[in-house]
Amino acid sequence: MDEINRNSGNYSDSESIVRDWMTRDPFTVKPESTVEEAINILDMHDIFSVPVVDGDGIYLGLVTKTVLMQLFLKDKSLDTRVNTVMTRDATVIGPDDPVSKAMGMKDGALPVVDGLGHLQGIITRTDILSANSGYIRKVKDKLDSSETLKHVLNSAYEGVVVVDKNCTILEFNEAYGRFIGKRPEDVIGKNVEDIIENTRLPVVVRTGIEERGHIQRIRGQDMVVHRIPIKKNGEVTGAIGMLIFADVNELYNIIGRVNKKRDLDKKGKNEPTRKERFLLGKIIGSSGPMQKAKDLARRAARTPSTVLITGASGTGKELFAQAIHDMSLFSEGPLVSVNCSAIPGTLLESELFGYEEGAFTDARKGGRKGKFELAHNGTIFLDEIGDMPLFMQAKILRVLQDRIVEPVGGIQKRKINVRIIAATNKNLEEMIKEGTFREDLYYRINIIRLELPELKERKEDIEELLLGFIRRFCSEFGFHEKVLTPEAMEMLVSYGWPGNVRELENAAEMLVSLTEGDVIGVGDLPKKISDTGTRQNHDTSSALKDRAMEGERQAIREMLEECGGNKAEAARRLGIQRSTLYEKMKRLGMD
Numbered sequence: 001m002d003e004i005n006r007n008s009g010n011y012s013d014s015e016s017i018v019r020d021w022m023t024r025d026p027f028t029v030k031p032e033s034t035v036e037e038a039i040n041i042l043d044m045h046d047i048f049s050v051p052v053v054d055g056d057g058i059y060l061g062l063v064t065k066t067v068l069m070q071l072f073l074k075d076k077s078l079d080t081r082v083n084t085v086m087t088r089d090a091t092v093i094g095p096d097d098p099v100s101k102a103m104g105m106k107d108g109a110l111p112v113v114d115g116l117g118h119l120q121g122i123i124t125r126t127d128i129l130s131a132n133s134g135y136i137r138k139v140k141d142k143l144d145s146s147e148t149l150k151h152v153l154n155s156a157y158e159g160v161v162v163v164d165k166n167c168t169i170l171e172f173n174e175a176y177g178r179f180i181g182k183r184p185e186d187v188i189g190k191n192v193e194d195i196i197e198n199t200r201l202p203v204v205v206r207t208g209i210e211e212r213g214h215i216q217r218i219r220g221q222d223m224v225v226h227r228i229p230i231k232k233n234g235e236v237t238g239a240i241g242m243l244i245f246a247d248v249n250e251l252y253n254i255i256g257r258v259n260k261k262r263d264l265d266k267k268g269k270n271e272p273t274r275k276e277r278f279l280l281g282k283i284i285g286s287s288g289p290m291q292k293a294k295d296l297a298r299r300a301a302r303t304p305s306t307v308l309i310t311g312a313s314g315t316g317k318e319l320f321a322q323a324i325h326d327m328s329l330f331s332e333g334p335l336v337s338v339n340c341s342a343i344p345g346t347l348l349e350s351e352l353f354g355y356e357e358g359a360f361t362d363a364r365k366g367g368r369k370g371k372f373e374l375a376h377n378g379t380i381f382l383d384e385i386g387d388m389p390l391f392m393q394a395k396i397l398r399v400l401q402d403r404i405v406e407p408v409g410g411i412q413k414r415k416i417n418v419r420i421i422a423a424t425n426k427n428l429e430e431m432i433k434e435g436t437f438r439e440d441l442y443y444r445i446n447i448i449r450l451e452l453p454e455l456k457e458r459k460e461d462i463e464e465l466l467l468g469f470i471r472r473f474c475s476e477f478g479f480h481e482k483v484l485t486p487e488a489m490e491m492l493v494s495y496g497w498p499g500n501v502r503e504l505e506n507a508a509e510m511l512v513s514l515t516e517g518d519v520i521g522v523g524d525l526p527k528k529i530s531d532t533g534t535r536q537n538h539d540t541s542s543a544l545k546d547r548a549m550e551g552e553r554q555a556i557r558e559m560l561e562e563c564g565g566n567k568a569e570a571a572r573r574l575g576i577q578r579s580t581l582y583e584k585m586k587r588l589g590m591d
């Protein structure tokens with residue numbers, strides 16, 4: 001039997017295989033069939049040849065029209081059995097052979113015979129034609145997609161280089177070429193080490209381990225690169241190198257933008273992020289003015305704009321400044337506080353701007369950095385800015401405008417990147433009228449204005465603050481948690497708190513430290529507080545309190561409804577601790 005290259009092919013995967021295109025279950029004749037029977041089959045089905053197969057499906061030979069014609073010429077009987085006249089050495093083909101091997105066949109169809117000699121089918125000229133058109137389509141698609149790939153590579157903003165296992169460059173896009181100043185056609189086919197300095201693609205090819213997000217210095221510029229091995233059947237056949245950003249600063253900008261966007265996305269229109277919730281959660285108080293202040297702080301943190309925090313002493317200005325810094329894009333940098341009223345005017349300049357060596361008699365060797373420079377990439381908190389002498393007001397105007405500092409006695413100016421938060425308990429508008437505060441400076445700092453109300457204007461917060469502070473001090477001092485009697489609480493709430501939250505915090509500390517036992521009663525309160533708790537005051541304040549309590553009840557009820565009764569979620573959304581919510585509900589008779 002003459003086989004066409006059976007098992008000899010090392011054909012490409014995409015080439016058509018006989019098994020996929022042959023005609024299965026072809027017409028056959030038995031060896032004992034007569035020539036007449038064979039002629040009938042060929043005639044009836046208009047075919048050129050018919051295979052002869054025994055009872056076990058084993059292929060024996062082929063009866064063709066040519067052979068039969070010759071029989072007629074020799075006057076042979078129609079009863080002659082086909083096994084005596086069939087062609088035994090006709091060409092056959094294997095089911096796993098490529099269709100291309102069947103091309104150029106003589107007999108119209110080739111029997112397809114497997115390794116055990118069984119007839120699997122026949123492959124006709126029509127089968128070959130179908131297979132070929134399928135193959136051509138596949139090749140065309142492939143060509144199209146490689147064109148598309150080339151186009152994608154060349155329009156990519158990132159540099160891309162592809163090497164084979166010998167580190168020879170196979171692909172090299174235009175972006176990479178622009179960056180290293182070489183044309184792709186000049187580098188393809190060259191060894192990558194001769195083209196790209198410090199390349200680690202050979203290492204990746206050798207180890208098969210990918211490297212993502214590495215910094216590589218190319219042409220004096222730090223680049224972020226990925227190097228990815230290409231594997232086939234577990235073996236490394238090459239690697240891809242990608243230059244991701246034109247320079248690392250761009251990466252930082254992108255990270256900043258991504259973080260900002262993530263924060264914006266997370267807050268779904270205006271919802272605080274987790275970090276914001278955590279930081280603002282440290283600021284106790286859920287009264288309307290406090291919620292407004294927290295919301296403004298959160299929004300201010302998302303911009304680099306200067307913030308002016310105003311409010312009486314002890315209202316939490318510094319606490320808010322800290323929270324804004326912690327929530328802002330400057331939180332990776334330091335928060336540097338300067339109390340403008342505590343530093344003598346003469347020293348303030350060198351304190352803020354630093355000085356160069358030899359700037360004045362006592363100047364430290366090597367000079368000293370000022371607070372503005374120390375706050376570089378972070379936040380500077382100018383506390384009590386209303387107490388800054390006029391000559392200094394003029395000097396810091398320049399920094400606020402251009403972010404440029406000039407150390408005392410220095411000639412070199414320095415550019416700084418800093419977020420400014422100023423605070424004061426003074427009435428700056430009045431000071432401008434009096435001529436003690438510069439109007440131009442005022443407009444420079446009064447960009448985002450956060451006004452913190454006095455405690456007496458948000459009495460609803462007093463209980464929450466007291467409970468929070470008492471809990472904190474008990475835990476700090478290792479005490480069992482102490483509770484206030486309702487009368488003591490009422491008296492504390494009706495007190496005026498001229499020193500605001502600072503005074504209240506100190507009072508809570510004193511009460512926790514000095515009260516014996518776990519219950520803090522009216523007798524434990526400082527005289528100034530119990531004295532003001534007269535009946536008269538008490539009457540007016542309790543009417544006020546009733547209204548406030550009803551307001552609170554309603555707010556809690558609504559939030560609980562919104563949260564499907566989930567108290568933890570309701571507390572979170574109200575911006576208070578879960579335990580505070582429980583305590584409040586108990587006090588408001590909502591259990």
Ligand SMILES: Nc1ncnc2c1ncn2[C@@H]1O[C@H](COP(=O)(O)OP(=O)(O)OP(=O)(O)O)[C@@H](O)[C@H]1O
Nearest residue numbers: 283284285312313314315316317318319425501502
């Ligand atoms: N809402 C609050 N929640 C918890 N603690 C607070 C709150 N407000 C203020 N405090 C605390 O009260 C104290 C005084 O606050 P802070 O120093 O921020 O006030 P200030 O307005 O900057 O005061 P000053 O004007 O006197 O500098 C601090 O210990 C602060 O942590």
